Amino acid sequence: MKYQSVAILGAGAVGSYVMWGLAKKKEIDLCVVASGERKARYERDGFVINGQVYHPAVRTPEEAAGVDLLIVATKYQALRPALGDIQTVAGGHTTVMSLMNGVDSEEIIGEVIDPSQIVYSLIKVASERKGNQVVFDPETTIGIVYGEADLSRGTGRIEALNDLFAGTGLHYRATDVIRTEIWSKFRLNVPNNQAQAMVGCGVGAYRDSEHVAFLRDRLREEVDRIAEKKGIDFDKADTSSTFGSKVRDRARYSTLQDLDAGRHTEVDMFAGAVVRMGRELGIPTPYNEFTYHMIKALEEKNDGKFDYE
Structure with a gap:
């Protein structure tokens, strides 16, 4: 199993950390999901992360549909309004990770997709918005933690995530006690x-x-x-x-x-x-x-x- 296409929904501080790391992997198809004015703004201005401008592909939910991995990094109050987009992007084989705060985002996302598509996860990144850019210290960031809520699923998705994050500068680890x-x-x-x-x-x-x-x-x-x-x-x-x-x-x-x-x-x-x-x-x-x-x-x-x- 291998994740070759990745979409990020929510391009704030958390999404920017993931984008910063995965942009180093030229062999994967990376995009940010957005529509309308937001899509036009992202395409025009890009994303300023630690002083560098990034211009990933920006695709509508319909254009991003069926990616291998969808990373949800919206604010909590934006999650329910985004459920339609998540449902559109997540094809039957898509793995979904929610890098949101709180303890119920996976449950909410599971209302519109098959809960078995979700790999439970969290992220710890201390970042700041300064004007139109996101700033964080890559070295002191704890990073992404993920695991199967149901260990009987095996390790295929976890190993694929390990491979995806390797060599990116992202800090990450898998766990058997993700909840x-x-x-x-x-x-x-x-x-x-x-x-x-x-x-x-x-x-x-x-x-x-x-x-x-x-x-x-x-x-x-x-x-x-x-x-x-x-x-x-x-x-x-x-x-x-x-x-x-x-x-x-x-x-x-x-x-x-x-x-x-x-x-x-x-x-x-x-x-x-x-x-x-x-x-x-x-x-x-x-x-x-x-x-x-x-x-x-x-x-x-x-x-x-x-x-x-």
């Missing part, structure tokens, strides 16, 4: 992304402020209680899953980057999901519930909903 690895990332994202977003500070505050650290720890504890009820054993995850990519104290994770830029965040995938699962399992989640409404209020403030000047 646990995904939850381990969720356990990092929920507290670390959200506490700093509410305060509006760099990650160094987790070390320097007992109050910011307090918020982080309470958010994490609620995730831990839900994970325990769901039977997630974090001890089975690789030790690298207990931390994120190395960043400077001034670093602002994706939720705060979105608020800084006036964009809506992925809070529904973080605090929103924790609150929803907590209600389903009868587990109180007061800190995540407060955080959900706080970040939603900050989004509304950015939107000008209560600008009374």
Whole structure:
């Protein structure tokens, strides 16, 4: 088995990391999926990644249909609107990877394609948008982690992914406990992304402020209680899953980057999901519930909903 054609849906920070690596493999057919004005803009401007401009092929979902591998890297709020495109691109033999945050994107994608086409995965890349470009440190990036949710499927797809990523500069590894690895990332994202977003500070505050650290720890504890009820054993995850990519104290994770830029965040995938699962399992989640409404209020403030000047 070999992946010879690859499509990326979602050309933000995560998609740019994958594009940066796979662009080195001239023998594969690499494209970005887009339509309309977005397609025209991508074709005109390309993608500026670590100071270099990349011009991959840009194809509509219909043009990309039937690729060997589809990598989904959209924002969470864009996933459901993109389900039609995913269904169009993913032919019967297409493997789909979702490099999104959260713990339910594979389940959502599985609503429109055969769930057996999905290889579960996650990515850890600390990147920043600076103007129209994406910047990250390739050396300190932890990278892509993937595995079969059902180990009885064998190793064919995993070996093909190993071959695809080899020699690209991308950091990657396979795992036999991918669901646990995904939850381990969720356990990092929920507290670390959200506490700093509410305060509006760099990650160094987790070390320097007992109050910011307090918020982080309470958010994490609620995730831990839900994970325990769901039977997630974090001890089975690789030790690298207990931390994120190395960043400077001034670093602002994706939720705060979105608020800084006036964009809506992925809070529904973080605090929103924790609150929803907590209600389903009868587990109180007061800190995540407060955080959900706080970040939603900050989004509304950015939107000008209560600008009374």
